[in-house]
Amino acid sequence: MNSIRESALLLTALLGLSLAITACGDAGASPPPGREDPPPAQAGYVTGKVVDEQGNPIVHAEVVADNTLFHNTNVIGYTDASGTYKLDIRKPVGTWHVTATMNLKYEGQTIAVDLVPESDEVLASTVGGVRNFTFKPATTQYGSLGLVNIRTGIGFYGDPGEMTVTLKSVGMLADGSSNKTIIARPLPSGDGHIIKNVMYGTYLVTVTYQGQDLFVRKAVSSGPDATYGKSFTGGFWKDFYALKPTMFLEVSDVECPPILRQCQED
Numbered sequence: 524m525n526s527i528r529e530s531a532l533l534l535t536a537l538l539g540l541s542l543a544i545t546a547c548g549d550a551g552a553s554p555p556p557g558r559e560d561p562p563p564a565q566a567g568y569v570t571g572k573v574v575d576e577q578g579n580p581i582v583h584a585e586v587v588a589d590n591t592l593f594h595n596t597n598v599i600g601y602t603d604a605s606g607t608y609k610l611d612i613r614k615p616v617g618t619w620h621v622t623a624t625m626n627l628k629y630e631g632q633t634i635a636v637d638l639v640p641e642s643d644e645v646l647a648s649t650v651g652g653v654r655n656f657t658f659k660p661a662t663t664q665y666g667s668l669g670l671v672n673i674r675t676g677i678g679f680y681g682d683p684g685e686m687t688v689t690l691k692s693v694g695m696l697a698d699g700s701s702n703k704t705i706i707a708r709p710l711p712s713g714d715g716h717i718i719k720n721v722m723y724g725t726y727l728v729t730v731t732y733q734g735q736d737l738f739v740r741k742a743v744s745s746g747p748d749a750t751y752g753k754s755f756t757g758g759f760w761k762d763f764y765a766l767k768p769t770m771f772l773e774v775s776d777v778e779c780p781p782i783l784r785q786c787q788e789d
Contacts, residue, residue, distance in 0.1 A: 564652050567613035569621055571654040573606045573638060580606025581658055584625045584638065591618045591645055618645040623656040624667075629697045629723040630758065634767060637667045660698060660722050669759045669768060671718040673709045673730070674742050676751075676775035681732045683709045683716035686774070689729045693756060696724030714763075723768065728755045730774050742773040751778045 564570070573584040583601050588610045590596040598610045598619075612619050623638040638656040646652035660668060671690065673683045685708070692703040700722065709716035730737040738751035744763050759768035 564650075566651045567611065567648055568609055568651045569612055569619065569646060569654055570609045570651075571607070571621075571656065573602045573608070573623055573625070573656045573658075575658045580604070581625055581638075582606065584608075584623050584656070585635075586610065586621065586623045586654075586656075588612050588619045588621050590615060591620055593617070612646075612648045612651070614648075616648050618647050620645045621654040625658060627697045627723060629768065632768065634697075634723065635667070658698075660720065667767075668719070669721040669723045669770065670714075670765075671709070671721055671728075671770045671772065672714065672742075672763075673716045673718070674771070674773045676773050676780055678780050679775045679777075681737075681774075681776065683774075684711060686730050686732045686737070688718060689731075690718075690721065690726040691728075692722075693725040693727055696722045698722055721770070723759055725756065725758045726770075728757075728770075728772065729753070730772075732774075732776070735776065737774045737776060738778045739772055739774050742771040751775055 569588055571586070573581045573586070575581060581602060582604055584606070586600050586602065586608045588598045590612075593615055596615065598612055600608050600610045602608045610621075620643075621640070623640070624635045625638060627634045627636055636658070639659045641655040641657070646654070671688065673686065673688065675681060675683060688705075688707055688709060690703075690705040690707075692701060695701050696703065703722065705718070705721060705726075707718045709718055728739060730739050736753065738753065739755045740749040740751045741755060741757060742762075743749070755772060757770065759770045761768055762771055763769075765771075
């Protein structure tokens with residue numbers, strides 16, 4: 524009887540030791556490659572990690588720590604293969620504001636896109652801190668993705684703010700995504716009515732107003748006008764003094780406004 528009891532006690536002890544060893548091994552296990560935690564906060568340094576919405580690291584994102592007191596005083600760095608960075612902000616002593624951008628390639632152009640900070644508060648160099656960033660195409664902080672600018676054709680007085688614009692992606696977009704559909708109403712801005720934060724690429728665009736399908740065409744500042752159609756398929760370009768590629772569209776409630784001679788002749 525004693526022998527059975529001793530064997531049971533020994534088995535229980537061995538099982539407990541095995542569980543303890545397993546737990547220790549799990550605690551020390553490294554996270555999957557590319558998903559390592561950012562370095563901890565350290566006085567005199569700002570550290571962090573830059574990822575996309577799925578948590579994948581973004582390599583070579585540019586991170587800028589800007590001193591809030593001294594003009595044109597900043598520290599610039601780039602993320603490594605794991606999406607992490609570390610900037611030295613020990614001098615000059617003061618507070619620093621940290622921002623980050625990544626580059627998108629579109630039609631032979633390099634476009635800097637703002638990344639969304641986990642915290643936008645300034646930090647003191649004497650304390651240091653962690654500032655993480657995420658690439659969120661639909662909510663980039665400063666609207667730095669593509670803009671769709673909606674204009675009304677001559678003789679049409681519909682309010683662009685009450686129009687519904689549907690954009691269906693054609694092929695792969697600049698960030699590698701596809702099969703995207705955006706349905707939005709243009710918002711007023713200093714440059715007319717716009718839809719912001721549209722990922723660069725090619726889209727099939729249709730517009731409706733008060734339940735009516737509108738005709739749409741590419742809007743240009745000079746040169747021959749495009750013809751109206753029930754939809755527009757195209758991308759983004761620079762025109763009307765735009766500093767970055769923008770999709771300029773003109774809409775009308777008739778396919779051939781009377782003022783357009785070319786339509787009359789056709």
